[in-house]
Amino acid sequence: MRYQGIEIxxxxxxxxTMYGTRVIVTADNEKWVDTAAREATGFATSIIxxxxxxxxxxKLSPAETLDGRPGVSLLFFTMKEKSLLKEMRxxxxxxxxxxxxxxxxxxxxxxxxxxxxxxxxxxxDGFQISKLYDERRFWRIPIMGGEFLIEESFGVQKGIGGGNxxxxxxxxxxxxxxxxxxxxxxxxxxxxxxxxxxxxxxxxSKVQSxxxxxxxxxxxxxCPTIKAQTESNLVENVGSVLEIVIDGLxxxxxxxxxxxxxxxxxxDGVVKITAGNYGGDLGTENFYLKExxxxxxxx
Numbered sequence: 001m002r003y004q005g006i007e008i009x010x011x012x013x014x015x016x017t018m019y020g021t022r023v024i025v026t027a028d029n030e031k032w033v034d035t036a037a038r039e040a041t042g043f044a045t046s047i048i049x050x051x052x053x054x055x056x057x058x059k060l061s062p063a064e065t066l067d068g069r070p071g072v073s074l075l076f077f078t079m080k081e082k083s084l085l086k087e088m089r090x091x092x093x094x095x096x097x098x099x100x101x102x103x104x105x106x107x108x109x110x111x112x113x114x115x116x117x118x119x120x121x122x123x124x125d126g127f128q129i130s131k132l133y134d135e136r137r138f139w140r141i142p143i144m145g146g147e148f149l150i151e152e153s154f155g156v157q158k159g160i161g162g163g164n165x166x167x168x169x170x171x172x173x174x175x176x177x178x179x180x181x182x183x184x185x186x187x188x189x190x191x192x193x194x195x196x197x198x199x200x201x202x203x204x205s206k207v208q209s210x211x212x213x214x215x216x217x218x219x220x221x222x223c224p225t226i227k228a229q230t231e232s233n234l235v236e237n238v239g240s241v242l243e244i245v246i247d248g249l250x251x252x253x254x255x256x257x258x259x260x261x262x263x264x265x266x267x268d269g270v271v272k273i274t275a276g277n278y279g280g281d282l283g284t285e286n287f288y289l290k291e292x293x294x295x296x297x298x299x
Contacts, residue, residue: 001290002298006266006273013164013258013287014277018053018077019084020159020249021114022107024060025096026071033059036099037072040091044076045196046245048205048216052087053077053161053247055193066105067149073107075193077161077247084156085114092150093120097141103149106136108249110155117150163246163254163287166204166222166274167265168238174269175240176200182244182261189260191253192246201243207278219276238271251285259292 001008025040027033037056044054053076060071076091078084096102097120104117121128121139129140130152137152165182169175183199186192194200209217220226221233222241234241244261248254262273273289280286290297 001293003263003273003293003296004266004298006270008262008289008293008297009272009274010290011275012277012280012289013162013275014280014283015160015162015164015254015285015287016079016282017284018079018159018161018247019081019156020075020077020247021084021088021154021156022057022249023074023076023088023092023154024065024071024105024107025074026060026065026067026069026103026105027099028069028101030059030070032099032101033070033072036096036102037074039095039099040074041195042095044091047079047161051078051083052091053195054091055195055199055247057190057193058187067103069103075191075247075249077159079161081112081156085116085119088114088116088154089119092116093123097123097143097148097150100145104151106151106154108155108157110157112156113153114156115152116154117152120150121152157249160246160248160251160254160285162283163248163258164243164276165258165261165265166241166243166276167270168222168234168241168272168274170237170239170269170271172240174267175242178265178267178270179242179244181267182265185260185264186244186246186257189253189257191249192257194244194246196245199244201245204241204243204276207282233274235271243276255287255292258287258289259296262289262293263296
């Protein structure tokens, strides 16, 4: 298969069911919105070590937020529904409530709700105040900077983790250019985030290791510098490989992010675009590149 002359491997990305939520953060100005967003989504690339995966979905104008201030939409994902409350409580309590002038609201309509603000309210040491507005309950928590306003409950729904594309290129400059193009295109899709730094994975992993104390190790089949030393999926002229991992609130959003990302990554110097899987034995959702790009492929 080819798109604009670039080979697209006839394979699939193997993804997993995760549980996701959307958090809206606001502040007095964009500086503090951005600060809170970066801190809240830091060290949240992979549940392998981080416990949670998170990213910035999009910025919000004052006209789009509940309190009329600049805002940002964040997405959080965990493998188990029960762990989402624990991880969000830590993230919001330690990185959003501590950021100057912030407030925090639910951004996901869902039948399933978890009481994030209902847990964090106890930080108020008995001085927290409940307020009901338009059938939504909020908590006003006294803090040294004034007060922290947080919604009591946040929506939770099943989502997708681990959608991905892998870009193989002639050199590192080309691979990075292609990956940056892909991330830029993906960020326009609502309901997805790319949790790794800048949306790009430089050190993709496999779910096994020669060392018994590790459950993941470098993806040797895609490491260009050891092509001659081990089994490799790379042809001779590949000098750099980058991966993009996508977490989404729906199958449809994840597939669309992969579609626009592949198209944006198809630049001169890219040798092949493929995807990572485990033979279909582990993940709950398989995203076949042929189906995702149906109608876009070269004749």
